[in-house]
Amino acid sequence: xxDLHQIVSIDPKLCTGCRRCAxxxxxxxxxxxxxxxxxxxxxxxxxxxxxxxxxSAFLTPFDDQAENIAQIRMERGLPxxxxxILFAAHFRNDCGKVAQMLADKSKISMVQCAPAVRASIAEExxxxxxxxxxxxxxxxxxxxxxxxxxxxxxxxxxxxxxxxSELLERLESNExxxxxxxxxxxxxxxxxxxxxxxxxxxxxxxxxxxxxGALFKTYGAEIAGKSSGHIASVSVMPxxxxxxxxxxxxxxxxxxxxxDAVITVTELAGMLKNKGIFLEQLPEEDFDTPLGLYSGAGTxxxxxxxxxxxxxxxxxAVTTGNExxxxxxxxxxxxxxxxxxxxxxxxxxxxxxxxxxxxxxxKLLDEVRAGKADFDFMEVMCxxxxxxxxxxxxxxxxxxxxxxxxxxxxxxxxxxxxxxxIRASHRNPSVKALYENYLEKPLGHLSHKLLxxxxxxxxxxxx
Amino acid sequence: xxxxxxxxxxRCIGCRSCEIACVAAHMDEDMVEAGxxxxxxxxxxxxxxxxxxxxxxxxxxxxxxxxxxxxPVGAIIYDGTAVRINTELCFGCKACLAACPVGAMxxxxxxxxxxxxxxxxxxxxxxxxxxxxxxxxxxxxxxLKILTSDELKLIAGKRRRKSALQLAFENx
Numbered sequence: 001x002x003d004l005h006q007i008v009s010i011d012p013k014l015c016t017g018c019r020r021c022a023x024x025x026x027x028x029x030x031x032x033x034x035x036x037x038x039x040x041x042x043x044x045x046x047x048x049x050x051x052x053x054x055x056s057a058f059l060t061p062f063d064d065q066a067e068n069i070a071q072i073r074m075e076r077g078l079p080x081x082x083x084x085i086l087f088a089a090h091f092r093n094d095c096g097k098v099a100q101m102l103a104d105k106s107k108i109s110m111v112q113c114a115p116a117v118r119a120s121i122a123e124e125x126x127x128x129x130x131x132x133x134x135x136x137x138x139x140x141x142x143x144x145x146x147x148x149x150x151x152x153x154x155x156x157x158x159x160x161x162x163x164x165s166e167l168l169e170r171l172e173s174n175e176x177x178x179x180x181x182x183x184x185x186x187x188x189x190x191x192x193x194x195x196x197x198x199x200x201x202x203x204x205x206x207x208x209x210x211x212x213g214a215l216f217k218t219y220g221a222e223i224a225g226k227s228s229g230h231i232a233s234v235s236v237m238p239x240x241x242x243x244x245x246x247x248x249x250x251x252x253x254x255x256x257x258x259x260d261a262v263i264t265v266t267e268l269a270g271m272l273k274n275k276g277i278f279l280e281q282l283p284e285e286d287f288d289t290p291l292g293l294y295s296g297a298g299t300x301x302x303x304x305x306x307x308x309x310x311x312x313x314x315x316x317a318v319t320t321g322n323e324x325x326x327x328x329x330x331x332x333x334x335x336x337x338x339x340x341x342x343x344x345x346x347x348x349x350x351x352x353x354x355x356x357x358x359x360x361x362x363k364l365l366d367e368v369r370a371g372k373a374d375f376d377f378m379e380v381m382c383x384x385x386x387x388x389x390x391x392x393x394x395x396x397x398x399x400x401x402x403x404x405x406x407x408x409x410x411x412x413x414x415x416x417x418x419x420x421x422i423r424a425s426h427r428n429p430s431v432k433a434l435y436e437n438y439l440e441k442p443l444g445h446l447s448h449k450l451l452x453x454x455x456x457x458x459x460x461x462x463x
Numbered sequence: 464x465x466x467x468x469x470x471x472x473x474r475c476i477g478c479r480s481c482e483i484a485c486v487a488a489h490m491d492e493d494m495v496e497a498g499x500x501x502x503x504x505x506x507x508x509x510x511x512x513x514x515x516x517x518x519x520x521x522x523x524x525x526x527x528x529x530x531x532x533x534x535p536v537g538a539i540i541y542d543g544t545a546v547r548i549n550t551e552l553c554f555g556c557k558a559c560l561a562a563c564p565v566g567a568m569x570x571x572x573x574x575x576x577x578x579x580x581x582x583x584x585x586x587x588x589x590x591x592x593x594x595x596x597x598x599x600x601x602x603x604x605x606x607l608k609i610l611t612s613d614e615l616k617l618i619a620g621k622r623r624r625k626s627a628l629q630l631a632f633e634n635x
Contacts, residue, residue: 016554016555016556016579016580017554017579018536018554018555018556020535020536020554035554035578035579056535056554056556056558057554057555057556057557058556058557058558060557060560060561397533397558398532398533398534398535398558399532399533
């Protein structure tokens with residue numbers, strides 16, 4: 001029986017015990033013998049969903065067990081009309097919840113899309129990996145019935161405003177250095193479960209998903225002329241750990257969850273297909289303003305190294321007055337999945353590290369624990385390549401060159417960045433307006449309340 | 464094209480001798496003993512019974528085998544005689560079962576392999592002196608036939624010629 005509270009699970013009835021999922025698990029959370037059904041050690045699991053992407057064992061109508069299909073769908077909480085293939089490793093499906101929210105006419109629905117969604121969803125409709133469809137994605141969400149089609153990238157721009165200010169503040173005070181990014185929930189989960197003594201290094205910024213959720217239910221509600229209780233906030237994510245993040249008790253700025261439901265790229269594609277909405281046939285439409293307007297800097301959050309590059313563009317502009325479209329900082333590979341660079345920020349030398357793939361962070365964390373870290377700022381993305389390789393992304397089936405597909409998805413985000421008129425977060429007019437009309441300033445009182453939190457077992461959110 | 468065994472539905476009487484011969488050919492056990500021990504009966508040829516027709520279906524040994532290209536662990540390869548499954552690598556994911564265009568792949572337990580279900584299909588009884596066992600036991604003359612590369616070339620050539628003639632003269 002699948003535990004519905006568990007976000008990532010392996011169905012013992014379908015698991016063949018090939019242990020290929022164990023090969024990709026960054027935290028060794030898949031437990032079991034070869035040829036026997038595997039289980040997940042929930043105390044270690046970071047819910048990144050890499051096992052779900054890798055799993056090949058599935059139930060077919062040709063099987064002897066075919067009569068179980070309806071029952072397994074029910075056990076997994078899948079809608080009856082769901083026709084997706086039942087793989088052994090799977091994540092919690094929230095399509096039913098979203099459909100219910102859309103049908104509830106007493107609420108205004110707002111949806112946000114993570115940057116990496118527009119670089120991969122077309123694959124579910126038969127297009128090549130890396131086909132970029134931001135306009136059609138916005139159109140599809142509108143056809144599905146969302147009242148406001150907003151964007152996580154807008155919140156990614158806000159994250160940069162907050163996080164770069166926080167970095168400058170920490171550089172000044174030299175407290176809790178080096179600073180770690182906090183955008184990736186798999187990474188945050190891992191720090192909490194495996195390195196709890198290093199939590200103070202984590203930026204206090206919420207992830208873009210949670211910033212967007214908090215802003216939808218406050219600023220967005222004001223724009224829509226509704227109270228926060230009348231907003232249904234949904235996010236479309238490339239990531240299974242985002243489902244967990246949205247459910248954290250500290251992510252409730254207005255008394256209800258900032259993000260009410262999270263669906264992945266594959267779930268959204270399933271909902272669209274069930275409704276007969278074919279993404280590739282839709283016209284290109286714009287996201288709604290103001291919370292759907294985004295810059296190139298926020299866009300590249302979906303590829304590892306992107307948060308760093310986005311932060312640098314703003315940091316360089318704020319501290320030197322030099323408005324750049326690209327930071328020009330080149331990171332060099334120094335280890336498997338580890339890239340380093342040094343640069344001048346605010347008149348001092350800053351050492352930055354990018355880690356792509358959770359398993360590659362251990363060595364650096366050991367250095368931090370020993371007080372021997374030689375860097376000031378570290379970006380960690382749980383999945384190798386960044387969110388474009390997340391557990392909620394379209395499954396790359398055997399016969400597809402996975403590395404090549406991830407590269408194409410990454411490239412399409414970088415191309416998107418280059419074709420956008422505004423490429424730095426602080427120049428996004430909607431972000432400027434948000435600070436002028438609402439938040440006042442980065443790290444101000446209201447942004448502290450809405451956009452920051454504290455992580456760890458004792459976390460209770462800020463007040 | 465690779466050699467394979469083809470059935471003639473008009474001649475097949477649906478007796479299932481081929482299924483039994485297939486299991487016997489792939490098992491060292493005596494068939495009666497195997498029955499007593501309740502070993503899995505996993506033929507690599509499957510009789511399809513319909514009201515109007517009966518016919519065995521088995522692997523066509525496709526040249527660009529779809530089963531081989533979808534196998535996530537590279538357990539299916541062409542060895543120069545047949546498209547073959549390495550049961551040590553196979554972990555029973557069923558990707559090949561879904562990809563096979565003729566429904567010839569089976570996934571289940573086979574005796575003398577692993578305890579877990581694995582993929583199995585016609586291997587043309589390689590190593591067996593008299594060729595495929597199903598063909599030797601079939602009581603209905605011509606119902607099962609081994610088509611060699613040359614014969615297949617001949618048949619394919621005839622069909623192409625027929626199509627060309629159809630296109631040129633009959634579709635006006």
